[in-house]
Amino acid sequence: EPEVTQTPxxxxxxxGQEVILRCVPISNHLYFYWYRQILGxxxxxxxxxxxxxxxxxxxxxDDQFSVExxxxxxxxxxxxxxxxxxSAMYFxxxxxxxxPGGSWVSNQPQHFGDGTRLSIL
Amino acid sequence: QKEVEQxxxxxxxxxxxxxxxxxxxxxxxxxxxxWYRQYSGKSPELIxxxxxxxxxxDGRFTAQLNKASQYVSLLIRDSQPSDSATYxxxxxxxxxxxxxxxxxxxxxxxxxx
Numbered sequence: 001e002p003e004v005t006q007t008p009x010x011x012x013x014x015x016g017q018e019v020i021l022r023c024v025p026i027s028n029h030l031y032f033y034w035y036r037q038i039l040g041x042x043x044x045x046x047x048x049x050x051x052x053x054x055x056x057x058x059x060x061x062d063d064q065f066s067v068e069x070x071x072x073x074x075x076x077x078x079x080x081x082x083x084x085x086x087s088a089m090y091f092x093x094x095x096x097x098x099x100p101g102g103s104w105v106s107n108q109p110q111h112f113g114d115g116t117r118l119s120i121l
Numbered sequence: 122q123k124e125v126e127q128x129x130x131x132x133x134x135x136x137x138x139x140x141x142x143x144x145x146x147x148x149x150x151x152x153x154x155x156w157y158r159q160y161s162g163k164s165p166e167l168i169x170x171x172x173x174x175x176x177x178x179d180g181r182f183t184a185q186l187n188k189a190s191q192y193v194s195l196l197i198r199d200s201q202p203s204d205s206a207t208y209x210x211x212x213x214x215x216x217x218x219x220x221x222x223x224x225x226x227x228x229x230x231x232x233x234x
Contacts, residue, residue: 031220033220033221033222035222041226042209042224042225042226042227043165043209043211043222043224044224045221045222045223048220048221050220055220056220056221058221089164091164091165109155109167109170110155110167110222111167112157112164112165112166112167113164114163114164115163115164
């Protein structure tokens, strides 16, 4: 069964450094997402991406964060100048889209990768 | 702030029993509802999606949705020890600009042999 893959599985970075988390979404999916989960807390939405642009972002996704689809398969999350509170599991997800009545809308289930555990020291 | 509420548990059920997990949501315009299972230290794994009022069955799992009461539930029949995990309720409003899943904190389920 197709799956979302994420690398690395664990990233340890010094505070203030930049980190790039990588994801390969399921090949026929058109919507891509990043979520994070701080230890013991709920899964939180960061950003969604469609047609090479951000379609929605949360308050968490400030200027420190950026996303990119550098080629036809990868989807990346960059965190500039990391802070201690950025330590969390970061999940990439993807979903299909359908087109009712002429408008592209996605309410298809989102499938999650195994996550990257980011530890900021 | 639109919220998704779940009892944190743990909910303990004996093997073979029915486990009932509940979720309420505050945003009335929500249209899509999902249940995910998350084992400790792992990623959310999709179990079921439900979009219309009523019941939806898939194997041992039944999702129930009542939009008037803003309530969604998951029943697990013939519970197995391998079902022990945290179950996450996720809600998404459908619009051309809304794609985010809003998760509850999850209910911890323990199935005892």
